[in-house]
Amino acid sequence: MSYQTEFRHFRYFLALAEDLHFRKASERLFISQPGLSRQIKQMEEALGINLFERHNRKVKLTKAGEYMQRELINNFQRLDDIISHARLLNDGMDGNLKLGYVGSAMQLVIPDLLLKFKEEHPNVLFDINEMDNNKQIKALLKQEIDVGFVRMERVPRGLNILPLFEDTFSLVLPAEHKVDSGNFKGLSQFKDEPFILFDSSYSQSYYEKVMQIFDDAGFAPIISHNTVNASSIFRLIENNFGASIVPTSLKLGYDMKIKFIELDKIPQRTTLKLIWNSVNTNPLLENFLNIAENVDFK
Amino acid sequence: MSYQTEFRHFRYFLALAEDLHFRKASERLFISQPGLSRQIKQMEEALGINLFERHNRKVKLTKAGEYMQRELINNFQRLDDIISHARLLNDGMDGNLKLGYVGSAMQLVIPDLLLKFKEEHPNVLFDINEMDNNKQIKALLKQEIDVGFVRMERVPRGLNILPLFEDTFSLVLPAEHKVDSGNFKGLSQFKDEPFILFDSSYSQSYYEKVMQIFDDAGFAPIISHNTVNASSIFRLIENNFGASIVPTSLKLGYDMKIKFIELDKIPQRTTLKLIWNSVNTNPLLENFLNIAENVDFK
DNA sequence: AGGGATTCATAACTATGAGTTATCAAACAG
DNA sequence: CTGTTTGATAACTCATAGTTATGAATCCCT
Numbered sequence: 001m002s003y004q005t006e007f008r009h010f011r012y013f014l015a016l017a018e019d020l021h022f023r024k025a026s027e028r029l030f031i032s033q034p035g036l037s038r039q040i041k042q043m044e045e046a047l048g049i050n051l052f053e054r055h056n057r058k059v060k061l062t063k064a065g066e067y068m069q070r071e072l073i074n075n076f077q078r079l080d081d082i083i084s085h086a087r088l089l090n091d092g093m094d095g096n097l098k099l100g101y102v103g104s105a106m107q108l109v110i111p112d113l114l115l116k117f118k119e120e121h122p123n124v125l126f127d128i129n130e131m132d133n134n135k136q137i138k139a140l141l142k143q144e145i146d147v148g149f150v151r152m153e154r155v156p157r158g159l160n161i162l163p164l165f166e167d168t169f170s171l172v173l174p175a176e177h178k179v180d181s182g183n184f185k186g187l188s189q190f191k192d193e194p195f196i197l198f199d200s201s202y203s204q205s206y207y208e209k210v211m212q213i214f215d216d217a218g219f220a221p222i223i224s225h226n227t228v229n230a231s232s233i234f235r236l237i238e239n240n241f242g243a244s245i246v247p248t249s250l251k252l253g254y255d256m257k258i259k260f261i262e263l264d265k266i267p268q269r270t271t272l273k274l275i276w277n278s279v280n281t282n283p284l285l286e287n288f289l290n291i292a293e294n295v296d297f298k
Numbered sequence: 299m300s301y302q303t304e305f306r307h308f309r310y311f312l313a314l315a316e317d318l319h320f321r322k323a324s325e326r327l328f329i330s331q332p333g334l335s336r337q338i339k340q341m342e343e344a345l346g347i348n349l350f351e352r353h354n355r356k357v358k359l360t361k362a363g364e365y366m367q368r369e370l371i372n373n374f375q376r377l378d379d380i381i382s383h384a385r386l387l388n389d390g391m392d393g394n395l396k397l398g399y400v401g402s403a404m405q406l407v408i409p410d411l412l413l414k415f416k417e418e419h420p421n422v423l424f425d426i427n428e429m430d431n432n433k434q435i436k437a438l439l440k441q442e443i444d445v446g447f448v449r450m451e452r453v454p455r456g457l458n459i460l461p462l463f464e465d466t467f468s469l470v471l472p473a474e475h476k477v478d479s480g481n482f483k484g485l486s487q488f489k490d491e492p493f494i495l496f497d498s499s500y501s502q503s504y505y506e507k508v509m510q511i512f513d514d515a516g517f518a519p520i521i522s523h524n525t526v527n528a529s530s531i532f533r534l535i536e537n538n539f540g541a542s543i544v545p546t547s548l549k550l551g552y553d554m555k556i557k558f559i560e561l562d563k564i565p566q567r568t569t570l571k572l573i574w575n576s577v578n579t580n581p582l583l584e585n586f587l588n589i590a591e592n593v594d595f596k
Numbered sequence: 597a598g599g600g601a602t603t604c605a606t607a608a609c610t611a612t613g614a615g616t617t618a619t620c621a622a623a624c625a626g
Numbered sequence: 627c628t629g630t631t632t633g634a635t636a637a638c639t640c641a642t643a644g645t646t647a648t649g650a651a652t653c654c655c656t
Contacts, residue, residue, distance in 0.1 A: 022632080034618095038634090047384070049381070057622075057632035086363075278458065286313075330645060
């Protein structure tokens with residue numbers, strides 16, 4: 001390990017790397033300029049790395065120095081997170097876990113998962129917020145939430161993904177519609193009916209998948225409404241504004257004035273996925289993932 | 299940031315957390331026992347966290363202490379990596395990048411990617427090794443390689459995945475076989491012919507996908523040989539030991555005594571994916587991923 | 597029970613090295 | 627050329643990590 005080098009050196013290094021000016025940096029650090037000079041020199045010798053180029057009374061980061069700056073900021077940020085999480089544990093809390101989810105996850109997956117988790121960690125405080133796919137991505141990157149439940153294929157680098165539950169699609173109709181699972185022949189029966197769908201902003205890849213279903217059925221749907229919210233889709237269907245295609249698991253909890261015809265013959269599936277930030281140090285995240293990996297949703 | 303606390307404190311903490319014995323730990327650290335006692339106490343006060351329970355002349359980690367130990371080991375490991383990478387940069391090397399890949403990646407994807415990368419980073423040393431999917435996973439977890447090229451759906455936690463190139467499957471036959479792309483009717487023509495396939499140890503999910511193809515065609519293949527290596531498959535086909543189904547991009551570079559019939563009508567595709575370890579601090583990894591994300595293979 | 601051994605904590609002392617002030621040489625700006 | 631600003635060097639001082647000496651509590655043998 002980096003013996004000889006102390007924390008202080010890294011603090012001084014980061015200050016100087018920002019200011020690129022010994023006097024200014026030393027003032028900001030409340031030490032004298034020669035003191036800083038010596039500590040930096042010492043650090044460079046201890047690590048065997050030239051961090052700064054000093055010429056023409058100009059200070060400049062070397063390539064190695066630039067890399068160090070970038071990575072150290074990161075590393076220290078993480079160290080801070082570790083300490084504040086440890087402080088939470090110290091204060092008697094098991095900690096808290098912030099979840100984001102798309103509406104359809106609440107029907108089936110989240111209740112099962114939380115129940116299982118509570119068995120093992122009864123004193124955990126949960127923050128649970130419905131948000132669309134993109135909002136979850138942003139919140140994860142900013143570490144405003146710990147895990148997200150999304151329907152999308154790709155996530156930005158730095159986020160990890162775990163498929164949880166593969167779902168078929170279902171056609172959703174008003175309860176009194178003449179077509180039902182008995183006499184349903186195929187989607188093409190619906191080529192002249194209006195559809196209410198999740199907006200493409202909900203998730204581009206999800207949207208494309210649904211469009212592919214229509215494409216395979218040989219027609220482009222008449223889209224009467226776009227929305228980002230399952231219950232408003234169902235409300236519209238109830239009132240005869242059209243039909244829709246949604247993940248089958250949304251069926252649970254909404255059987256009132258609408259009916260579902262599961263499209264299990266078509267190849268398309270939609271997978272609910274768990275995503276999280278790989279640099280998150282929340283001590284509960286690891287536990288949560290372990291449980292998520294082993295829960296079997298059916 | 300954790301001012302007051304110095305590096306030394308963390309070193310001492312880790313030693314004591316291992317030994318759970320002040321005198322033993324102090325000896326290992328080459329300091330006196332009271333010295334260690336004071337530093338630990340100081341650290342606990344500075345952080346506001348009780349790290350150890352001291353009772354009945356027994357020392358024990360608190361919950362917070364256990365968490366700290368786990369995470370700090372991690373964090374310091376990463377810090378070490380940062381320093382050794384910075385040292386590489388300092389010594390004039392742009393660095394090196396170690397790749398693992400499954401054979402089929404070498405036909406199309408890797409050459410394009412490396413060429414593109416070399417344009418921007420001419421002084422990078424590459425280590426390139428063919429290995430099967432599982433071996434790459436293990437090597438990545440041990441950080442023996444920086445990136446892998448695999449065909450599999452899921453990877454263990456801690457690894458990140460980026461789909462690179464989606465490929466169709468092709469039926470491969472001896473050049474003189476009576477069936478060719480002109481008179482090819484469907485796979486079921488081959489239900490009595492022997493097949494040579496990639497072993498299921500190559501990648502479970504890849505194997506299942508290929509079996510699905512046969513299943514869709516309505517028969518179970520007679521498997522005459524399993525192997526893990528494309529060129530041995532082709533050698534066997536050349537010598538009339540049977541046919542095979544492989545990713546289409548393997549066609550490049552092997553047109554001698556065999557022929558490919560692309561199965562672009564079946565739904566199955568195989569995606570070559572880039573995987574890497576999220577804790578890897580190799581300064582070139584970031585650059586490599588940026589380029590991989592933006593190269594379009596066709 | 598009681599003496600010896602082992603645990604960690606406390607108190608007072610020592611000495612290492614971080615931080616100080618004073619100064620210098622080099623480069624720039626006018 | 628002169629005054630100013632840069633970072634480096636040298637000699638000093640002082641804060642504190644680490645020391646030794648000791649103590650209180652617990653265990654472990656007879």
